[in-house]
Amino acid sequence: DAKTTQPPSMDCAEGRAANLPCNHSTISGNEYVYWYRQIHSQGPQYIIHGLKNNETNEMASLIITEDRKSSTLILPHATLRDTAVYYCIVRVALNQGGKLIFGQGTELSVKP
C-alpha cells in the first residue's frame, strides 16, 4: 500500500503557483520523498526528491516539514503543459531495496 496521502484533484490558474500537498506521517528516517508526474499517455517523469532539507530545481521546489510528516511540491508558474497526475512517493535508497510505490496521485488541471 502507498504510504502517502494526496488530494485526488486540484485546479490552478495558468501563471499562478501550484502547491500540491502530501502527507506521509509514517515516513521512516531513511526514506526519501519523491515527486513524479505523469502526463496523459506518457510514462511518469521525475520531478524532484529530498530527505530533510527543502530542495529546488528548474522544474519545482519541494518543501518538507521539520517533522518530515508532510511535504508540498510547488510549481512556481504553472503552465497548461503542467496538467498531469502528480505522485508523491516515499522510499528508501535503491541499495536498500527501495522501489517506487505509486498511489493514486493528484490530478492537477491548469486552466487558462
Added chain:
Amino acid sequence: GAGVSQSPRYKVAKRGQDVALRCDPISGHVSLFWYQQALGQGPEFLTYFQNEAQLDKSGLPSDRFFAERPEGSVSTLKIQRTQQEDSAVYLCASSFIDRGNTGELFFGEGSRLTVL
C-alpha cells in the same frame, strides 16, 4: 534515442495467447523496473533487476508473468495465456545507481496491451 525504449507500443492479443514486451533501458543503467498500470490507476510495481539479477519479483501477479534480463541490458516481460484482466499499460524504467543511491527512475512510454 537516449531514453528508455519499449516495444511494441501497442499490442492486441486474443485471450490465451502469449505475449512478449521488450524494454531497452538507457545505456549503462544498472537497475531496471517493470510496472503495470491499469486504466485510471497509478503504476503498480511488478519486478526489479540489478544487472541480470532479478532481486525482487514480489509484484508479479501470477506465475503466468515472467521477466528476464539475461545480459543485464535489454529486458523482456512475458505473459503466458493472457487474460482480459492483463489489459494494461506495461511501463519499464531504468536507473543508474548514483553515489547517493537515490536513483532517479527514467520511464519509457509503455506498451499498451489489450486482451480481447
